[in-house]
Amino acid sequence: MLPSLSCPACFCLGAFFPSLLYAQSLSLSPSPSRAGASVSDNLDPSFAGFGIEPSNLFSFTGWNDANNFSIRLLQNLADYSGAPPHIRVGGNTQDYMIYDPDYQDFGWKRNPNISAQGAIAADSMIIGPNYLAALDRFPAGTYITYGLNLAYKGSDYLDRIATHAEAVVNNLKNTRLYSFEIGNEPDLYLENGMRAAPWDGKIYTEEFMERADTVYQKVLKPAGMASMFFEPPGTASTIGTTFEIGMLNNNGILNQMNGEYYVGWWNQHDYFYFIGVTPTPITLDDLMDMDQTNTQFKYWEKQVGIALDTGVPYVLREMCSVGPIGMHQVSDTFGASLWTLNFFMYMATLNVSSVQMHMTDNSNASAWQPITKYGKSPFVRPNYYAHAAVAQIIGNGNGTTQIGALDVGDAGGDYTGRIRAYSAYANNALQGIIMINSKQANESVSNKGSFTFNLNWGAENANKKIYLSYLTAPGADSLTGTTWNGITYSDLDGTASVVDASIYQLELDGNGAASVSVRDSEAVVANLDWQLGTNKVTKVDGSTTSGSRRKNSGAKAITGADTAIWTAILISSLSLAASLGSL
Template sequence: MELIFLSLGLFSSLSYAASASPAADNVIRLKPSLNPPPGISKPIDPSFAGFGIEPSNLFSFMGAADPNTFTLNLLNNLANYTGKPPHIRIGGNTQDYMVYREDQNQWTWINNDNAFEHGANKQDSMLIGPRFFEAANRLPNGTTVTWGLNLAYDQDDHIKQITTMAKQALTNCPNLKITSFEIGNEPDLYLQNGFRTGPWGGQIYTQQWLSRASAIHSQVLQPHGLPSNFFEAAATASTIGTDFQISDLLGFDICTAPSYLSGWNQHDYYYYIGVSGYPVSLSHLLQLSTTEDQFAAWTEQVQQAQRTPYPYALREMGVVGPIGLEGVTNVFGAALWTLNFLLYTASLGIAGIGFHMTDNSNASAWQPVAMYGRPAHVRPLYYGIVAFDQAIGPSCAARVAQYPVPQVPDGYGDFVRAYAVYQQQALATLVVVNGKVFNSSSSNSNSNSNSAPGSQPQKQRGRITVQLQLPPSTAGQTLYLAYLTNAGADATANTTWNGISFEQSGDGTPAQVSSSENTVRIANDGTATFSLQDTEAVVANLGREVGASTPGAETSCLNVPQKSPGDNDTDTTPTDPSSSSSLLLQPPAATGDAGTPNSPDDDAESGVEARFVLGTCTSTAITIAMGVMIVGLY
């Protein structure tokens, strides 16, 4: 049978049509345009593939009196591959348990013996001091950070407590580039966990969010010369069946002038134990279509965000929550899923992903300290992030488009996805992920890789052939291939990416374990052919080695059009402020330290990108509501 990718109109008229006649069994025919297709993503920020660190576990990841060099090496690897450290969110459940005490000088958080009785978890049960910020400040220089603040705490001195925490973060972390505050973690669950009683929902949340944002702006941001639009909302676990949807919050005037909003922030897990309501397996995870199904409600939120001027980020994302699942999240299959998820969400126009990490989770990209009878170690999931980072490269110009898969043979359709990456408006990279499950526990496997308990062996490892058709003008050029591979989906160790291992060194630094160069010469007719095993992914670069610098990368960040983050069209013509549509899409003015709208120079000095400054949230909310009504008529 034949596996064929067709363009279905995604690519422009410069695309070359797919051949109608089969050449071999299990062949994927890719015929991309050399120019970016319609619907392609905006340029991807190099910090896109980021992490969330649970505040109560900060010292495990960053170290106590001595820095955790294992964590720092792994973060520095990623910074080297993209030219910018991954975005870090310091936030999670325990941000809503923490208050600051100046005399708490231990390299850990301590229990508050005088905590208020309120909720299943006391809203001030954890005391942190100066050492907490000293540990956070060890992140790689220039790391962009979203810092989580405690909204659950609602005693009489709540303004003093939250402004104190914000001030400590900005004052005592000079190594970091804190770009936003997050007020509260998953407020949609506050009734469930007892942090709030009585009436509670999106509207009351908005009122309390605005009150705290206003206080932080006047007492903390203005003295630091920072603008008012410094806050992400609403860090929700889920918006399904709630009034915490973006359209709801807009209707509640969450971005009323002066604007405190810098972006939208939501959370998701592919699967959550005790919540998802169906059994999960490695095979189910690698059925990549299920990711798209699970993400449907979040896709709607992305679309609502894209009707506003504010970017949308998944600041807390996980494969299986709350702390992973052995045999699913700690095996090689999770690396393939991660690579696909990053490419998929990038193609949707999401601004960033934060894979959440705790020190006791099998879903964390690495184990930062000894636990479960094992020393600190790298999990396969980390390799999926590295593969994504090297696929987009050290550039601010990478843009991603997904290929549709309309015709595939039985057994492959839900497991195979392909993506194209464009640099400087030209095709640079193709990525194919083959999630068809093959386990290393098969009797045919000669590998000594570890296997997860309960995995089901297959008799023979299959493969597909990728047949690439490019214009004849590319004839003679070299296609460089890099594989994300292991002995099988259930392998817990010995993953390699591009011939590199992060396990062999023992300290998280990369070790080249294979020096073989995988290349294909493009034939005179523009074709190139290579193979891909089941449970494997390949990144194919046109004309340069995978991981090498992208031509023009040094200036690409400077050349990205300064547009409203939520504007999705590809036209770079400045918006006409007099038009009615521009009034619907522009945010209220952000204010600087003098309480007046920021000039471009103000934004440049504070490290915050310039934003348009007209319009109201209410008009945007009406636009979204009208869009929903119109769709409902058809």
């Protein structure tokens, strides 16, 4: 958070403290107007969402009593963005579940009369009305993508899927049913015993269409709901399979059936790394190399493009840094939070409409642990803070609705792959710049380096102020101590507390320029004219919430006192350098 200085003495000192003084820099000149920028479509405030494994739903919602810790954490994000994060209830276990209207417990039970196929039978779990009552506890207006069972193929399979869908439609009152996902990762059905050969994308298309038509004709149409309410294919990986979007399109999945179109979104799944599948080991430093993320998702970028060319939106409904349940000291660290922030921004620039980070109650990659597990009480992980950052960046209080990628190709040396920057636009004008420095610097490093972003906001913004919000922690490997915009979240009840009420600001010069130093393993958002989180937010129900970060009349400019402190450090360091030089 210290200002950059330029002086002849720095060259001498750099020989002894290169990480301290030779911080590299990059100049960025985003278009001041949206008209001159390459940016995303308007982002929905629920864009940065979550996926919950169906078998784990009650861990997050509560059983007989509501899980107010989870609910508070979700409500925080709704208060920031204007809408709760979109939640997908889906995963492997959706293809094990059958609905029984007579089962009244808050929970699920094992089916004592299994008859279906599968390595884990497609009718092995029973749920009832209170499964949906629990889901309805989430914040008002929460969008729900609900996973229905495609794997079950008993003689009554159409009746069962219609009964289940009707129960969802009729019982979600507080939350808002957004779409149905029919089947989870059907590209894996052969290996998990859900289908026998022959099985491919063409047969899947036929089964998907039949079930979608049944649910529409028996449930959605009588309820006055739209037919384009379904999401295929929910695949784990389409590379080298017959489940690629182009292939499914050729198979007719976007065609009419009985005079209706059923596909409203293309749905795919992926992970940056999956234990037991990815052949090489992973380290935190690997995760923090943002170039590796681009390499991993090069194929998915192509899939997104193919999907959008069909005129149907693309959603990434199951995503995570490390699957299936994360990795301690990798996916639960602050470094993973920086990865999460970057990933959301990256997906936005590709025009992915929604991203759900998958959660289970035992995953080291989940944004929070919702119940006591392995002797450890519920707590908030650093990843949650990235969700909070995105919610405030795209929230309607800020007015930001479009994101663009900025060229950081000139960042080299130790910072190759570690620097990312994005522009944020609101009301057709540049509103913010997101800067990420993912060079790994752990807690144990006392003198962390930094990277300087020289920002040119354009002459039309000359002499205006920018306000800095920090996503930071003691180090990349930190499991605790993360803050976003001076805010921390309670492990007891999920409430937000402002632990640093200072407002960090810089004044742009007469050309609209300023430099911002971002510490290694840190992210900074510069916002024009006001501090993120200080504006009122209009919620989906039309009500408003006050700014999530209280205003401070004594704003802290990154000049003056900080410069004096930095100068003192510099003089002290020069003295030490001189002493070393005389030895």
